[in-house]
Amino acid sequence: MAMSPRHLPRRPRRASFLPAVFLLLGAPLWAQSLRALATVRGVAVGTAVNYFHFVHDPAYTALLAREYNQVEPENAMKWAALHPAPQTYDFAQADAIVAFALNHQQRVRGHNLLWHSHNPAWLTDGHFTPTQLAQILQDHITTVVSHFAGRVYAWDVVNEAFQEGPSGKLRPSIWNDEPGIGRPGTGFIEQALRWAHAVDPHALLFYNDFGIEAINPKSDAVYAMVRDFKRRGVPLDGLGLQMHVDTDGHPNLSSLARNIARFTALGVQVQITEMDVRLRVSRAGVASARDLNTQARIYHDISAVCLKDPGCTALQTWGFTDASSWIPRFYPGYGAALPFDADLRPKPAYGALANALGGPPARGLKLAMVAGPPSDSPRQRHRRQP
């Protein structure tokens, strides 16, 4: 069901989490904004953008501009949104978000060009042959990447191509093997990267997935693919670790650090692309104070691991307010996963992120890998990682 404006969050009245924020920070770092702290540090701090809230809630956009130097449309660049009919592209929603970002000197990540999910019915029910699908995919990538060239600095070219769990296998999908585009193994991923690179050689191209944050059979399989791609000169610049976690299931910090290090050693940068920490909530959507503090610690610790590695260049959450999170819909009984509550008030997690961003700097200058600094002209071309 579509939300109506009356379902929008109420305006912030008071910062009820302030004591916890100060406790975590020891100093009022939050007054500086995550964005200011990240800019000083030379990293991107980003969020997914929910189009409904973006359009209807000025307080949402004000916070978006103040707190973040990177944005990523949550759904507006997916196939079903951008390509609703075979010969029809609709860029209106995505263009509005991109224009806002560039007006506010924010970088834009594009999400995504190839996924097994959120595809339009004309595509999934079209009974296309591999040759036809290859042509359709190439046309889509070419049209979309050229439309946003110079405005989107990084693309999740391929999203979630590996199976969940320990199999290490590729996920069956229309692009892989049902019937696929006629490129066996990881060939469809390689082909998508090559098509995207041919259109915008300056954009950073990512593989993005969940469950690959720590060292495990799935991240081993992705590692083997990335190593193979880098050895053969396939244009892959980065790895997105989604980081959808909860208080019981989050990556071991040492394993996360070693995982990031082994990927950056291959010559790709790593970004945390979709972090949220879901909590059990009451029917009213309220989490316990204890869980909110545990959540804050998780946000802090995972962010600190990323920030410590010069090759981990962005820290992004999957939305910023509990008013717009995907979690309650997909995980009944859970919610409260983001750094701001549904009334746009900062939670302990916000203070924890500020604390991590204000912590000791990483070795090396991360901006050299991300692109120009956030204050740069947004139209400046972005440098690829050597």
Ligand code: G3I
């Ligand atoms: O906009 C329509 C609305 O008009 C309609 O009434 C309603 C009925 O179901 O659907 C609405 O669309 C929903 C859309 O979110 C916007 O709310 C889709 O059904 C729903 O499937 C879609 O879910 C998104 C999901 O990806 C699938 O695309 C979530 O918002 C989004 O947060 C989630 O994001 C993914 C990343 O892309 C990849 N990684 C995992 C992450 C979480 O699942």
